[in-house]
Amino acid sequence: MTAEAYPVLEEPKTFFLAPLSKPAPGSAGKTGTWRTHKPVVNLEKCTGCLLCWLYCPENTVIKLENGKVAIDYEYCKGCGICATSCPFDAIEMVPEV
Amino acid sequence: MVVKTLTGNYAVAYAVKLARVQVVSAYPITPQTTIVEKLSEMIEKGEMNARMIRVESEHSALAAVFGAASAGARAFTATASHGLLYMHEVVWWAAGARVPLVMAVVARAIGPPWNIHVDHQDIFDQRDSGWIIAFAQENQEVLDLTLQAFRISEDPRVYLPMMVGLEGFILSHTMAPVDIPDQELVDSWLPPRRQPYVISPDTMYSMGNIAPDEDHYMMRYSMAAAMEAAKQVIDEVDKEYGEVFGRSYGGLIECYKCDGAEYYVVITGSWAGDAKKAVDSLREKGVPVGLVRVRFIRPWPRERLLEALSGAKGVIVFDRAVSMGSVGPLFADVAQTLYPLGISMKGVIAGLTGVDVKPGVFEEAIAGFIKEAEEGPVFVPSEWLLPRKYRGKYPSIPREVIAR
Structure with a gap:
């Protein structure tokens, strides 16, 4: 499409609400409260392979500067995929109290 | 050009x-x-x-x-x-x-x-x-x-x-x-x-x-x-x-022969042309009738219609669609708009499924409505104007068929 064909964006002139969203952390709220079990990383065993980081469906596995991982408990729903995917048993699912 | x-x-x-x-x-x-x-x-x-x-x-x-x-x-x-x-x-x-x-x-x-x-x-x-x-x-x-x-x-x-x-x-x-x-x-x-x-x-x-x-x-x-x-x-x-x-159409609605009109036809679409012919013919006979063509169904031109029809004694609406089990959609909107006026109203279901409605048929329906309304208040939400070959053989309001 040529540049001139691009539309002129103009602010709506009446009260306007459209069904739009932008990717942002926690758009559904603090989903960490949904958890019944929480993943706890054993940094002794963690090799930094990042499989858990790759598999986490919620992007709540955080890459640390030392190459290992931590969990973002604000949004982690406790599904346990990280624990299951870890080849080194470095993540344990601990019941929430 | x-x-x-x-x-x-x-x-x-x-x-x-x-x-x-x-x-x-x-x-x-x-x-x-x-x-x-x-x-x-x-x-x-x-x-x-x-x-x-x-x-x-x-x-x-x-x-x-x-x-x-x-x-x-x-x-x-x-x-x-x-x-x-x-x-x-x-x-x-x-x-x-x-x-x-x-x-x-x-x-x-x-x-x-x-x-x-x-x-x-x-x-x-x-x-x-x-x-x-x-x-x-x-x-x-x-x-x-x-x-x-x-x-x-x-x-x-x-x-x-x-x-x-x-x-x-x-x-x-x-x-x-x-x-x-x-x-x-x-x-x-x-x-x-x-x-x-x-x-x-x-x-x-x-x-x-x-x-x-x-x-x-x-x-x-x-x-x-x-x-x-x-x-x-x-x-x-x-x-x-x-x-x-050099061409405009009246925006939301078009008023046709509204000057001096006491009764009005409300209609939408190209068959308004045939209805206008009927209005012309009735006008020649001295019947004070005008026509409002609804150009926009949505947004519904409530204010424009109320303004145009504020002096009306009666309004007849022709619908070329029907909400089964209720009335014609155009009539429903006209009726809710003109409710405060408390005037005579009739909704006619005609021309469905391609059935042709000629100016003479319009004229008969409009003249009939005006005659009734002159005698006393009329409120008929949906009257079916049946195709010629069935007209007279069935009642014009389907619920009356149940009694047969």
Whole structure:
């Protein structure tokens, strides 16, 4: 499409609400409260392979500067995929109290 | 400016070309097919700089132009009858997403049985979706209304998609002289496309994700506000169009022979032309009758109608569609609008499924209503004006059939 064909964006002139969203952390709220079990990383065993980081469906596995991982408990729903995917048993699912 | 003899469908195509539409997508259906056939010819000849997207269904046709429009293109599609029903889900998506878009609907009856002739059932089926819905009476108006549709739909006070209705075969395949405006004049009148947002890799918007119920409610409220604002925009655009191109139609409604009228016909679409002939004939006989042609079904021209009909003694409404189990959709809206006036009203269900209604039939129905109303208050929500071969053999109100 040529540049001139691009539309002129103009602010709506009446009260306007459209069904739009932008990717942002926690758009559904603090989903960490949904958890019944929480993943706890054993940094002794963690090799930094990042499989858990790759598999986490919620992007709540955080890459640390030392190459290992931590969990973002604000949004982690406790599904346990990280624990299951870890080849080194470095993540344990601990019941929430 | 050049005058050509065009079918209603070609009038749509010429308007779409003049509006410099960039994306067209459609699936063929009678009586719409020749609109996109003509557009595809124009694109192929290089007269029009647009992409034609071929699709496997009407659902995809509207989805394709909806996508193109969301991404910033001026887009157009056309359909009719079953095709429009097949689109129905995307009709709501386009309106709810507030994406400016124009679609021509060549009104045609809905089966079964298969029937390619005109009635208004298909377009009234979209009534509540949030689209602006208009009906033309003649081929010149089809071209003018299609051009105006882009202006209305893309107005920042509106930002809603718009349907341009024209009647199958009566307009779509019947030729009449049509004045085609100069491209330069259209370019100076129709601004570049405006829209509230563009979905692209740069903007990273996602449309339609799940949202809190309260916010969804407010989106509906926002559409309702836009519909209210559209009333003024429609009248304004029509007036301005008249100043630039020399033709305007009255905006939301057209008043015909309203001066000195005591009784009124309310009607929409091209068969208003036949009703006007009946009004002419009654006027010659000294009957004080006028006609209001509803050009826009949505937004409903409540204020304009109340103003035009404030002095009326009675109103007869002709519907070419029916809400089964209730009344004609046009009558329902007229009745809720004129309720405060407490005048005589009758709704007539006629011309369904392509049944021709000639000026003489209109005249008889109008004269009959006026005679009744002169004798005392009349309120008949739906009277069926049966086809000639069945008239007199069945009662005009179906519920009376039960007693037999």
